[in-house]
Amino acid sequence: MTARAPRNGIGFVAVLGIAATVLLAAFVALPFVALLLRVSPAQMAARLGEPVVLDALRLSLVTSGAATAIVVLLGTPVAWLLATREFPGKRVLEVLLDLPMVLPPTVAGFALLMAFGRMGLAGQALGAFGVTLPFTTVGVIVAQVFMAVPFFVGPARAGFSTVDGKLLDAAATLRASETFTFFRVALPLAAPALLAGAAMSGARALGEFGATITFAGNLPGSTQTMPLAVYVALQSDLDTAVLLSVLLIVMAFVLLLGLRSAPRGWLWNRDRART
Amino acid sequence: MRFNYGGSQALAMRSAQGAKGDVFASADERWMQEAATRGLLAGDATTFARNRLVVIVPRTNPGRIRSLKDLARRGLKIVLGADAVPVGRYSRIALRQLGADPALGPDYAARVLANVVSEEETVKAVVGKVQLGEADAGIVYASDVTPAVARFVRAIEIPAGANVIATYPIAVLRGSAQPEDARAFVALVTSPEGQRVLAKWKFLPADAQH
Numbered sequence: 164m165t166a167r168a169p170r171n172g173i174g175f176v177a178v179l180g181i182a183a184t185v186l187l188a189a190f191v192a193l194p195f196v197a198l199l200l201r202v203s204p205a206q207m208a209a210r211l212g213e214p215v216v217l218d219a220l221r222l223s224l225v226t227s228g229a230a231t232a233i234v235v236l237l238g239t240p241v242a243w244l245l246a247t248r249e250f251p252g253k254r255v256l257e258v259l260l261d262l263p264m265v266l267p268p269t270v271a272g273f274a275l276l277m278a279f280g281r282m283g284l285a286g287q288a289l290g291a292f293g294v295t296l297p298f299t300t301v302g303v304i305v306a307q308v309f310m311a312v313p314f315f316v317g318p319a320r321a322g323f324s325t326v327d328g329k330l331l332d333a334a335a336t337l338r339a340s341e342t343f344t345f346f347r348v349a350l351p352l353a354a355p356a357l358l359a360g361a362a363m364s365g366a367r368a369l370g371e372f373g374a375t376i377t378f379a380g381n382l383p384g385s386t387q388t389m390p391l392a393v394y395v396a397l398q399s400d401l402d403t404a405v406l407l408s409v410l411l412i413v414m415a416f417v418l419l420l421g422l423r424s425a426p427r428g429w430l431w432n433r434d435r436a437r438t
Numbered sequence: 439m440r441f442n443y444g445g446s447q448a449l450a451m452r453s454a455q456g457a458k459g460d461v462f463a464s465a466d467e468r469w470m471q472e473a474a475t476r477g478l479l480a481g482d483a484t485t486f487a488r489n490r491l492v493v494i495v496p497r498t499n500p501g502r503i504r505s506l507k508d509l510a511r512r513g514l515k516i517v518l519g520a521d522a523v524p525v526g527r528y529s530r531i532a533l534r535q536l537g538a539d540p541a542l543g544p545d546y547a548a549r550v551l552a553n554v555v556s557e558e559e560t561v562k563a564v565v566g567k568v569q570l571g572e573a574d575a576g577i578v579y580a581s582d583v584t585p586a587v588a589r590f591v592r593a594i595e596i597p598a599g600a601n602v603i604a605t606y607p608i609a610v611l612r613g614s615a616q617p618e619d620a621r622a623f624v625a626l627v628t629s630p631e632g633q634r635v636l637a638k639w640k641f642l643p644a645d646a647q648h
Contacts, residue, residue, distance in 0.1 A: 273566070273570075276567075276570050276572055277570065280570060280571075280572045281500070281571070281572060282498070282500075282570060282571035282572065297567075297572045298515060298555035298556055298572075298573075376558075376559065376563070377563070377566075379556075380517065380555055380556025380557075380558070380567070381520065381556050381557050381558065381559065382554070382555060382556055382557060386556065394559060395520055395522060395557070395559065397448075397451065398447040398448060398451065398520075398522040398523070398559075399447065399521075399522040401451075
């Protein structure tokens with residue numbers, strides 16, 4: 164077997180690929196289309212100024228922005244460590260950081276209460292310093308960080324792992340410190356992966372519902388983010404619920420598309436890092 | 439038999455959007471009415487139970503709440519059901535009615551509501567937050583204080599005059615695939631046997647007077 168099938172031909176696998184793509188894309192797109200068809204732009208505009216919508220929008224932007232920043236700032240060094248070092252308990256640590264992904268969000272919320280609630284394991288100590296998290300905006304951010312961590316650390320770690328080891332070795336032979344190598348070589352090269360991870364974790368934080376309502380509660384203006392407002396509205400006012408959902412979808416779409424199509428060399432100059 | 443639990447409002451909305459079911463039991467006449475208006479019911483709804491509201495506080499009582507009057511003290515953390523959830527609506531009505539008591543004062547409801555830190559989407563979420571001691575108090579149905587819950591919370595009764603008695607209607611859904619069995623289930627729930635089971639769980643009988 165020396166000849167390879169041409170990649171641009173229409174073989175069985177290509178047909179299968181196209182069929183599966185159409186099917187999957189339609190399956191995922193249809194619920195979004197159904198939501199979008201439900202409201203006219205005029206209806207949207209009319210309800211956009213409602214306090215409940217504006218409060219939720221502002222709160223969602225602030226909390227998910229803060230949560231994403233925290234996840235990226237803390238997650239990046241962790242991902243670097245996981246990608247470049249071997250140490251005892253590494254596998255366990257990796258699994259631990261993935262765990263929030265499998266936990267049903269409401270269960271995660273209860274677990275957060277039992278840990279950081281005012282009667283919780285760590286919460287009692289926090290209370291001694293006058294810090295209470297449940298029923299506060301900071302509590303919302305805590306819930307979002309907990310749920311969003313795996314969506315950043317995984318991709319970031321993978322991104323650092325694909326950085327060519329020879330480049331890092333070269334930097335080391337040139338007597339570059341690890342700090343220098345990290346910021347000037349590894350970070351620029353892994354930037355696309357880090358951005359993708361940031362986008363995923365940001366989207367997860369933006370859409371977070373179960374852990375938030377269980378841990379932080381639901382009060383307009385202080386803890387009622389957009390997903391919570393959608394859920395509450397769903398029970399009494401379908402139009403507002405749909406409007407909020409559409410806003411949420413548009414925000415997530417822009418976020419994911421924007422960070423994914425960030426131009427090469429944006430944020431860090433990759434080409435300079437290569438030379 | 440398969441049960442699909444949820445807030446009455448959510449169940450009514452789901453049925454309206456085409457979710458299949460044989461019987462719809464609601465914790466609020468309003469959502470049964472909504473289901474009837476949307477033509478989801480086969481026949482009329484009947485009352486199968488009634489329920490009263492109680493205030494619950496954690497047994498550790500972090501807010502040092504001993505009476506209804508204490509609920510109006512500033513700085514407490516109170517959780518209620520959201521306004522769209524029956525228990526939340528009833529709680530607000532009961533608080534307003536309690537204001538008629540001179541000992542509590544006409545601004546009682548406003549002062550208690552100013553202490554609300556969360557509007558929960560189900561009554562069970564109210565129970566959970568009080569049970570864990572995160573909230574100082576909450577208002578739930580008497581039937582929510584099950585033996586398991588009572589280990590962690592203490593109930594403070596709301597006088598009958600100001601209390602709101604929730605009426606629970608049940609009805610066979612028009613879309614039922616087995617209407618015979620559905621009607622038999624409704625008959626069982628409303629029978630003396632069914633009522634005995636409900637009474638054991640602190641529901642008031644279907645024919646209870648206010």
